[in-house]
Amino acid sequence: MTTKPLTLAEKVWNDHLVAKGENGSPDLLYIDLHLIHEVTSPQAFDGLRLAGRPVRRPDLTIATEDHNTPTWDIDKPIADPTSRTQIEALRHNAKEFGIRIHSLGDIEQGIVHVVGPQLGLTMPGITVVCGDSHTSTHGAFGALAMGIGTSEVEHVLATQTLPLKPFKTMAINVEGKLRPGVTAKDIILAVIAKIGTGGGQGYVLEYRGSAIRDLSMEARMTICNMSIEAGARAGMVAPDQTTFDYLKGRPHAPEGTDWDAAVEYWKTLPSDEGAKFDAEVNLDANTLDPFVTWGTNPGQGVSLLDVVPSPDDFTDPNDKAAAERALEYMDLKPGTKMKDIAVNTVFLGSCTNSRIEDLRAAAEIIKGKKKADGVRFMVVPGSARVRLQAEAEGLDKVFKDFGAEWRFAGCSMCLGMNPDQLAPGERAASTSNRNFEGRQGKGARTHLVSPLVAAATAIRGTLSSPADLEGAN
Amino acid sequence: MEKFEVFTGVGVPLRRSNVDTDQIIPAVYLKRITKTGFEDALFSAWRNDPEFVLNQEPYKHGQVLIAGPDFGTGSSREHAVWALRDYGFKAVFASKFADIFRGNSGKQGLVTGVITEADTEKLWQALEANPGASITVNLIDQTATIGDLSVQFEIDEYTKWRLLEGLDDIGLTLRDEQAITDFEAKRPAWLPKTLPAKHQGA
Ligand code: SF4
Numbered sequence: 001m002t003t004k005p006l007t008l009a010e011k012v013w014n015d016h017l018v019a020k021g022e023n024g025s026p027d028l029l030y031i032d033l034h035l036i037h038e039v040t041s042p043q044a045f046d047g048l049r050l051a052g053r054p055v056r057r058p059d060l061t062i063a064t065e066d067h068n069t070p071t072w073d074i075d076k077p078i079a080d081p082t083s084r085t086q087i088e089a090l091r092h093n094a095k096e097f098g099i100r101i102h103s104l105g106d107i108e109q110g111i112v113h114v115v116g117p118q119l120g121l122t123m124p125g126i127t128v129v130c131g132d133s134h135t136s137t138h139g140a141f142g143a144l145a146m147g148i149g150t151s152e153v154e155h156v157l158a159t160q161t162l163p164l165k166p167f168k169t170m171a172i173n174v175e176g177k178l179r180p181g182v183t184a185k186d187i188i189l190a191v192i193a194k195i196g197t198g199g200g201q202g203y204v205l206e207y208r209g210s211a212i213r214d215l216s217m218e219a220r221m222t223i224c225n226m227s228i229e230a231g232a233r234a235g236m237v238a239p240d241q242t243t244f245d246y247l248k249g250r251p252h253a254p255e256g257t258d259w260d261a262a263v264e265y266w267k268t269l270p271s272d273e274g275a276k277f278d279a280e281v282n283l284d285a286n287t288l289d290p291f292v293t294w295g296t297n298p299g300q301g302v303s304l305l306d307v308v309p310s311p312d313d314f315t316d317p318n319d320k321a322a323a324e325r326a327l328e329y330m331d332l333k334p335g336t337k338m339k340d341i342a343v344n345t346v347f348l349g350s351c352t353n354s355r356i357e358d359l360r361a362a363a364e365i366i367k368g369k370k371k372a373d374g375v376r377f378m379v380v381p382g383s384a385r386v387r388l389q390a391e392a393e394g395l396d397k398v399f400k401d402f403g404a405e406w407r408f409a410g411c412s413m414c415l416g417m418n419p420d421q422l423a424p425g426e427r428a429a430s431t432s433n434r435n436f437e438g439r440q441g442k443g444a445r446t447h448l449v450s451p452l453v454a455a456a457t458a459i460r461g462t463l464s465s466p467a468d469l470e471g472a473n
Numbered sequence: 474m475e476k477f478e479v480f481t482g483v484g485v486p487l488r489r490s491n492v493d494t495d496q497i498i499p500a501v502y503l504k505r506i507t508k509t510g511f512e513d514a515l516f517s518a519w520r521n522d523p524e525f526v527l528n529q530e531p532y533k534h535g536q537v538l539i540a541g542p543d544f545g546t547g548s549s550r551e552h553a554v555w556a557l558r559d560y561g562f563k564a565v566f567a568s569k570f571a572d573i574f575r576g577n578s579g580k581q582g583l584v585t586g587v588i589t590e591a592d593t594e595k596l597w598q599a600l601e602a603n604p605g606a607s608i609t610v611n612l613i614d615q616t617a618t619i620g621d622l623s624v625q626f627e628i629d630e631y632t633k634w635r636l637l638e639g640l641d642d643i644g645l646t647l648r649d650e651q652a653i654t655d656f657e658a659k660r661p662a663w664l665p666k667t668l669p670a671k672h673q674g675a
Binding site for chain 1: 503509602642657660662
């Protein structure tokens with residue numbers, strides 16, 4: 001009997017081991033929950049059909065439509081033929097293989113990473129996969145959640161397992177108290193700026209420390225969501241009372257004695273005292289400012305109070321060259337104050353920041369204020385449920401009065417697979433997770449921001465935080 | 474995935490080097506939602522040229538491709554293998570392959586054999602001297618044979634074993650089927666299930 005202290009990630013891994021890999025071959029892990037959407041699944045289902053294989057566990061699988069779905073006129077046929085074909089294929093496949101699907105117009109439809117937690121399907125200690133890199137979101141519950149490719153989707157559909165190579169663990173310690181106006185989004189943008197977009201490669205990150213403990217589940221999801229932008233395989237937060245309170249009473253959460261048994265197990269999951277991480281990174285929450293990106297990868301970020309850096313600030317020749325390219329693409333001059341950067345569009349949405357708390361926080365800022373002239377403000381709730389909840393709270397009215405577009409749920413301008421795109425050269429403050437060249441439209445320029453910065457920016461027209469608003473104290 | 478031991482089919486000399494995956498299948502075909510039916514996409518740009526080898530009668534039904542060095546470079550798209558497979562190719566020989574393409578091929582049952590440049594030239598000449606000639610690919614002995622001409626090819630042991638056994642990734646895992654079933658029997662009942670569907674109260 002070994003008593004080696006283990007990390008959260010190692011515990012979840014060990015508890016899902018179906019077969020241990022021999023001579024360097026991967027371990028075979030059981031998958032508790034498989035989430036599916038229209039973009040990465042069609043060929044996986046076709047592969048099953050080709051080989052005459054069934055879906056092993058339709059009862060551990062759930063599908064929703066999000067990447068391609070329109071956020072206006074959702075009752076009209078989808079105009080783009082590729083989008084329409086992918087969505088029709090998903091509906092057809094779900095029917096043929098007996099998989100639960102939440103289609104456009106359904107009350108549970110939404111971004112796949114918003115839907116799973118909302119239904120109470122995402123739980124501590126489980127393994128979650130989805131053909132989408134931001135599956136790391138679900139790690140906020142203390143689940144081991146990973147994005148996979150289309151051939152792996154087929155593999156999970158057929159076997160409910162996945163061969164996986166061992167990982168390393170990294171502790172991200174965030175101690176202290178966030179100042180007003182500073183959020184989970186700022187923590188993760190600062191972490192990525194610190195360790196770089198490749199800094200997490202081969203690692204599962206565990207976010208720890210008092211600042212993480214203080215966060216709500218939704219804020220923890222924002223952080224885990226962007227683990228992938230640091231190159232990590234997954235990101236996790238140990239489950240605690242906040243996690244249990246969030247789950248209790250959700251449609252698929254355990255009930256009665258099952259609940260007690262579950263909580264008892266969940267309480268064993270946090271990393272043991274003395275567990276060894278392969279790497280550790282520390283971040284001081286007390287001194288953190290709102291963080292925004294200036295470049296074309298999520299690691300190219302600075303404090304909002306800072307200026308656009310110069311390529312000469314970077315010693316590494318690759319970073320220097322990347323900064324030069326990014327500044328050219330972003331049409332920014334070194335030394336420009338971040339707060340002087342004017343935007344055309346503000347996008348509040350995506351699986352990073354489209355949950356009810358994000359909408360509430362933004363609405364709180366804009367309430368009774370006027371939108372900057374010429375700025376377009378798009379609000380896209382993460383799911384149909386979030387949209388309904390917001391409407392029940394009157395948030396839709398706040399957004400509409402302000403002059404924002406109140407849209408239907410989906411990925412929308414996070415990646416512009418549907419008609420929600422920026423025009424070439426347009427600049428956006430976006431609460432999404434990727435500021436890659438062309439991500440939000442060909443030639444479009446993206447600054448990643450928190451919902452609070454998004455709201456303040458919509459009022460002032462330039463990148464701003466709530467502290468910059470008139471009457472702010 | 475079918476087992477591969479010995480196969481005989483029409484040989485096609487493709488006298489080109491550095492055939493990247495964009496040439497094997499251009500990006501426009503990646504929008505499709507199927508994993509089959511890519512036969513029309515194979516080398517589609519080149520097939521507009523009536524002189525292209527696959528447009529010549531005896532080669533139209535080709536099943537064994539002999540190509541120049543650095544076959545399958547460029548984007549990692551699995552579609553390149555699907556297109557070759559759907560067209561009817563069972564094996565490709567070249568003196569050098571891109572690693573990812575080779576890995577993808579092994580998983581889809583397409584044999585990729587490495588032969589010397591000298592042997593490539595010999596096979597090309599033999600096919601050109603006798604258009605429509607068949608090549609016999611023997612995976613057990615690792616030989617490719619046209620009449621009296623027989624060349625040796627290389628393939629790694631693991632891929633060879635998988636091809637001989639006809640095991641794709643899923644097939645490999647399903648060899649552990651009993652372990653999966655045993656694991657499932659021990660899972661606690663309170664773990665999440667998507668079915669039957671439950672919803673929030675109205
Ligand atoms: S919202 Fe964006 S990042 Fe999230 S799943 Fe959709 S496209 Fe991917």
